[in-house]
Amino acid sequence: EGIGPQEYTAVKMQVVEWSPAVREALEGKLGGRNVYLVAATLRPETMYGQTNCFVGTAIKYGVFSANDKEAYICTQRAARNMTFQGTFDVRGQVNQLAELEGTAIVGTKIKAPFSVYPEVYVLPMDNVLPTKGTGVVTSVPSDSPDDYATLMDLRKKAEYYKIDPSWAAFDPVPVLSTPAYGDMSAPALVKQLKIASQKDVKQLAEAKELAYKEGFYNGTMLVGEFKGEPVQEAKNKVRASMIKNGVAFAYAE
Ligand code: A2H
Numbered sequence: 001e002g003i004g005p006q007e008y009t010a011v012k013m014q015v016v017e018w019s020p021a022v023r024e025a026l027e028g029k030l031g032g033r034n035v036y037l038v039a040a041t042l043r044p045e046t047m048y049g050q051t052n053c054f055v056g057t058a059i060k061y062g063v064f065s066a067n068d069k070e071a072y073i074c075t076q077r078a079a080r081n082m083t084f085q086g087t088f089d090v091r092g093q094v095n096q097l098a099e100l101e102g103t104a105i106v107g108t109k110i111k112a113p114f115s116v117y118p119e120v121y122v123l124p125m126d127n128v129l130p131t132k133g134t135g136v137v138t139s140v141p142s143d144s145p146d147d148y149a150t151l152m153d154l155r156k157k158a159e160y161y162k163i164d165p166s167w168a169a170f171d172p173v174p175v176l177s178t179p180a181y182g183d184m185s186a187p188a189l190v191k192q193l194k195i196a197s198q199k200d201v202k203q204l205a206e207a208k209e210l211a212y213k214e215g216f217y218n219g220t221m222l223v224g225e226f227k228g229e230p231v232q233e234a235k236n237k238v239r240a241s242m243i244k245n246g247v248a249f250a251y252a253e
Contacts, residue, residue, distance in 0.1 A: 040133030056128030
């Protein structure tokens with residue numbers, strides 16, 4: 001992380017089917033709005049490989065009105081930032097419709113825009129920081145070591161993590177290739193650095209750094225509208241395409 005603001009892509013993951021815990025809590029509170037989990041990413045070019053979305057189990061989320069038709073799920077902190085960036089209909093105002101625990105959202109079925117899997121599930125992750133981004137992380141296990149390690153934890157211990165195994169059943173798919181790590185850098189690095197779980201925070205930080213640099217400087221797109229192009233060029237094109245299609249917006253902090 002350098003000096004100055006971090007420019008995220010905020011990806012709108014529309015709720016298709018609520019987990020039972022949330023359905024009840026939201027009864028009568030949405031005013032007919034469509035609801036979206038909003039995930040902050042620095043790797044828009046990888047969105048073709050989304051397999052799920054992560055929330056923190058110890059994090060509280062709000063459901064915020066964006067306008068008459070849409071509501072967004074994110075942390076209150078992120079909603080405050082968004083309203084000063086013109087994301088909501090009334091700048092400077094935050095209209096919270098409901099509050100939700102991360103644990104309650106787990107199991108909700110959502111759309112994953114641009115992904116080869118059109119609909120995926122919300123799953124729990126230990127290391128989601130409440131102080132970064134929106135508190136919602138979309139998961140690309142092919143290219144994010146954290147996402148890959150967490151998905152493997154969830155598959156190994158579905159009962160312990162209180163998830164239905166079918167929610168974690170979407171396999172990682174190749175999105176970009178690099179000379180150093182082939183067509184799925186995250187599984188390659190997790191193996192190479194002998195990372196056993198999402199709890200191996202130190203090695204994961206190293207893997208993340210290696211994957212990020214190699215992907216950005218030496219990666220070539222394997223899928224999507226910009227297939228065959230260098231990641232460095234495709235990155236902003238995918239972002240622009242998502243924004244143009246109404247499935248993402250700019251978010252900075
Ligand atoms: B990235 P930076 Cl494929 N807590 O998106 C923990 N991690 C968070 C977060 C939070 N509150 N908010 C966002 N993130 C993740 C894709 C991706 C990401 C890939 C590879 C690497 C990668 C798919 N997950 O991140 O500290 C999000 O995951 C490594 C740079 O602001 C976001 O981008 O630099 C990234 O961390 C932002 O982290």
